[in-house]
Amino acid sequence: MLKAGVIAVQGDVAEHADAVRRAADRHGESCTVEIVRTAGVVPDCDLLLLPGGESTTISRLLADEGIDEEIRAFAAAGKPMLATCAGLIVASSDAKDDRVATLDLLDVTVDRNAFGRQADSFETALDVTGLDSPFPAVFIRAPAIDEVGPDVEVLATVDGRPVAVRQGAILGTSFHPELTDDSRIHGLAFFE
Numbered sequence: 079m080l081k082a083g084v085i086a087v088q089g090d091v092a093e094h095a096d097a098v099r100r101a102a103d104r105h106g107e108s109c110t111v112e113i114v115r116t117a118g119v120v121p122d123c124d125l126l127l128l129p130g131g132e133s134t135t136i137s138r139l140l141a142d143e144g145i146d147e148e149i150r151a152f153a154a155a156g157k158p159m160l161a162t163c164a165g166l167i168v169a170s171s172d173a174k175d176d177r178v179a180t181l182d183l184l185d186v187t188v189d190r191n192a193f194g195r196q197a198d199s200f201e202t203a204l205d206v207t208g209l210d211s212p213f214p215a216v217f218i219r220a221p222a223i224d225e226v227g228p229d230v231e232v233l234a235t236v237d238g239r240p241v242a243v244r245q246g247a248i249l250g251t252s253f254h255p256e257l258t259d260d261s262r263i264h265g266l267a268f269f270e
């Protein structure tokens with residue numbers, strides 16, 4: 079039985095918990111979900127989700143709780159992680175914003191709110207490397223990825239800008255894969 083941790087200091091938690099359970103099911107795996115609000119949980123997890131929300135708030139709370147160092151150690155151990163939207167911003171190496179203490183897990187520079195404000199949220203059928211048909215990608219005040227390091231693979235783009243990347247065992251998306259019935263991004267991150 080795998081243990082999936084969903085970082086829940088702020089942001090959309092229940093949807094990720096559902097999506098990872100559905101993805102595990104499809105791949106004949108089973109997993110329990112741990113909601114992570116304090117230190118001490120991440121080290122016991124086999125896979126980790128870093129959800130969207132507000133990256134300034136998330137990064138501050140992670141540091142306050144001492145969860146930031148545990149996530150770094152988790153990544154350093156090569157365990158799989160999915161970081162979405164604000165989670166991607168927090169996982170990046172540079173958010174070009176002093177209020178976000180990035181974890182430097184993905185060698186990318188991000189541009190917060192690059193696709194506009196809440197009112198500019200959109201859904202698009204996105205071609206993603208590793209999926210055999212387009213993924214319904216929901217963008218909500220989403221970041222774009224500006225620069226990617228040499229070890230980063232770009233899996234999807236919108237208007238030529240990367241919106242899904244992979245580096246080692248970490249997958250990052252600008253969009254919210256947990257907000258559709260389609261759990262293939264969670265499958266890609268953890269079970270393939």
Ligand SMILES: NC(=O)CC[C@H](N)C(=O)O
Nearest residue numbers: 130131132133163164219
């Ligand atoms: N949906 C989201 O996670 C939005 C991210 C938010 N705009 C931020 O910069 O943190």
